Amino acid sequence: xxxxxxxxxxxxxxxxxxxxxxxxxxxxxxxxxxxxxxxxxxxxxxxxxxxxxxxxxxxxxxxxxxxxxxxxxxxxxxxxxxxxxxxxxxxxxxxxxxxxxxxxxxxxxxxxxxxxxxxxxxxxxxxxxxxxxxxxxxxxxxxxxxxxxxxxxxxxxxxxxxxxxxxxxxxxxxxxxxxxxxxxxxxxxxxxxxxxxxxxxxxxxxxxxxxxxxxxxxxxxxxxxxxxxxxxxxxxxxxxxxxxxxxxxxxxxxxxxxxxxxxxx
Amino acid sequence: xxxxxxxxxxxxxxxxxxxxxxxxxxxxxxxxxxxxxxxxxxxxxxxxxxxxxxxxxxxxxxxxxxxxxxxxxxxxxxxxxxxxxxxxxxxxxxxxxxxxxxxxxxxxxxxxxxxxxxxxxxxxxxxxxxxxxxxxxxxxxxxxxxxxxxxxxxxxxxxxxxxxxxxxxxxxxxxxxxxxxxxxxxxxxxxxxxxxxxxxxxxxxxxxxxxxxxxxxxxxxxxxxxxxxxxxxxxxxxxxxxxxxxxxxxxxxxxxxxxxxxxxxxxxxxxxxxxxxxxxxxxx
Numbered sequence: 016x017x018x019x020x021x022x023x024x025x026x027x028x029x030x031x032x033x034x035x036x037x038x039x040x041x042x043x044x045x046x047x048x049x050x051x052x053x054x055x056x057x058x059x060x061x062x063x064x065x066x067x068x069x070x071x072x073x074x075x076x077x078x079x080x081x082x083x084x085x086x087x088x089x090x091x092x093x094x095x096x097x098x099x100x101x102x103x104x105x106x107x108x109x110x111x112x113x114x115x116x117x118x119x120x121x122x123x124x125x126x127x128x129x130x131x132x133x134x135x136x137x138x139x140x141x142x143x144x145x146x147x148x149x150x151x152x153x154x155x156x157x158x159x160x161x162x163x164x165x166x167x168x169x170x171x172x173x174x175x176x177x178x179x180x181x182x183x184x185x186x187x188x189x190x191x192x193x194x195x196x197x198x199x200x201x202x203x204x205x206x207x208x209x210x211x212x213x214x215x216x217x218x219x220x221x222x223x224x225x226x227x228x229x230x231x232x233x234x235x236x237x238x239x240x241x242x243x244x245x246x247x248x249x250x251x252x253x254x255x256x257x258x259x260x261x262x263x264x265x266x267x268x269x270x271x272x273x274x275x276x277x278x279x280x
Numbered sequence: 281x282x283x284x285x286x287x288x289x290x291x292x293x294x295x296x297x298x299x300x301x302x303x304x305x306x307x308x309x310x311x312x313x314x315x316x317x318x319x320x321x322x323x324x325x326x327x328x329x330x331x332x333x334x335x336x337x338x339x340x341x342x343x344x345x346x347x348x349x350x351x352x353x354x355x356x357x358x359x360x361x362x363x364x365x366x367x368x369x370x371x372x373x374x375x376x377x378x379x380x381x382x383x384x385x386x387x388x389x390x391x392x393x394x395x396x397x398x399x400x401x402x403x404x405x406x407x408x409x410x411x412x413x414x415x416x417x418x419x420x421x422x423x424x425x426x427x428x429x430x431x432x433x434x435x436x437x438x439x440x441x442x443x444x445x446x447x448x449x450x451x452x453x454x455x456x457x458x459x460x461x462x463x464x465x466x467x468x469x470x471x472x473x474x475x476x477x478x479x480x481x482x483x484x485x486x487x488x489x490x491x492x493x494x495x496x497x498x499x500x501x502x503x504x505x506x507x508x509x510x511x512x513x514x515x516x517x518x519x520x521x522x523x524x525x526x527x528x529x530x531x532x533x534x535x536x537x538x539x540x541x542x543x544x545x546x547x548x549x550x551x552x553x554x555x556x557x558x559x560x561x562x563x564x
Binding site for chain 2: 107153
């Protein structure tokens with residue numbers, strides 16, 4: 016509020032200006048409006064002083080930050096060590112959830128309506144095109160960041176004891192990410208979606224012994240149809256996110272239980 | 281309760297012998313915390329009968345030994361003697377030692393006071409001996425740590441802002457593809473899977489579909505999962521892990537090259553093309 020360091024202290028005018036601005040800052044800061052907002056018990060806290068105790072409270076008293084420990088290894092904070100890849104994957108997942116919920120308001124997973132809904136979204140909905148673009152690009156980006164995160168972890172040898180099992184969970188998360196992306200690929204119900212999914216599911220149909228059953232279970236019919244659309248929609252917006260959130264929770268929890276990020280190289 | 285180690289018992293016995301005290305089982309028992317009440321009663325009873333004599337002799341004996349050892353400074357001994365004298369009665373310790381009769385009277389008057397000292401004149405009692413191994417040991421050495429706020433949260437916040445900006449700007453510029461309505465009867469040429477499965481589609485050109493679509497990706501996934509259990513090398517230093525790192529790099533290169541070929545070097549009929557000659561047949 017107070018722009019106390021606004022002037023550059025250049026001679027008498029500078030000093031006067033500084034005094035003036037300090038006075039102004041004080042009168043604004045101590046006004047009833049300000050004090051009513053920035054007082055203890057309001058949404059903002061007043062008087063944060065930078066002390067080890069307060070630094071700890073910032074983490075401990077916040078449900079989101081509480082994912083973190085109060086203190087972390089110094090080398091793990093360096094961007095060059097993690098490249099933030101795991102955290103960014105998680106952030107992209109949140110971004111995808113938010114944009115995905117927006118898209119759900121305008122989309123019906125039926126053979127007759129899916130494609131035209133997407134087109135209406137592009138043309139007739141405020142920010143519809145932008146949000147759809149964000150959802151699609153963020154999805155591709157998430158596949159990439161998850162993959163790069165895995166590579167980073169491997170090159171740092173961070174999958175070794177005691178983190179073996181968390182690596183396994185990570186591989187499952189990679190698979191789930193691919194499945195989420197793949198199930199979402201069909202939903203626009205355009206030529207690109209239909210044939211990409213045809214190619215993909217045909218491959219799964221070659222699984223020995225149960226190939227036919229697997230393909231039928233995935234498609235909900237002999238060939239890709241409206242049943243497939245409904246099935247993949249449910250997988251995409253409900254089942255797979257539900258499962259991946261559980262695995263992510265275990266993944267993050269284990270990062271802490273296994274002693275934080277792996278040690279310096 | 282853990283048993284008293286052999287060497288401590290031995291040392292205690294030697295010490296007792298030096299002090300001229302009865303060594304053996306009863307002595308050992310008295311030091312144990314298992315019988316504190318019995319010890320306390322004995323202490324209370326014994327000085328009451330011959331209080332002054334016991335007090336003075338124990339004083340003298342204890343002082344003599346510690347002075348022999350040279351362990352306790354003289355002024356501390358003096359202080360302790362004064363304190364003991366004060367506890368045994370109003371009369372001074374030397375006076376009590378000199379005149380037995382009067383000392384008896386004063387000591388009897390101050391009956392509870394002598395319980396402060398044990399039979400050996402000790403003012404402390406051994407409750408238990410904790411073996412070194414039974415103490416919880418701190419294994420972790422101190423680590424160089426910083427507070428999550430601000431050091432980590434600031435980095436995370438910046439990364440999130442940057443990522444939001446990238447996605448937002450890219451989405452504002454580049455439109456997501458939306459081709460014509462799906463038509464089962466009209467197969468586009470080429471038909472491609474999503475980019476992350478194009479490596480598999482590329483393998484389809486070389487192997488039987490079962491091998492390319494199921495066996496090889498299944499093996500890849502399996503190898504990834506078992507990697508930490510197969511790689512027993514505990515080091516995470518790159519110079520110690522040359523073999524594993526090269527294997528993994530080959531693994532990454534294998535898939536990257538396949539995906540790139542499948543994405544950019546495959547045209548109509550999934551035939552090999554050069555993107556700079558025939559254009560790109562690729563949709564994200």
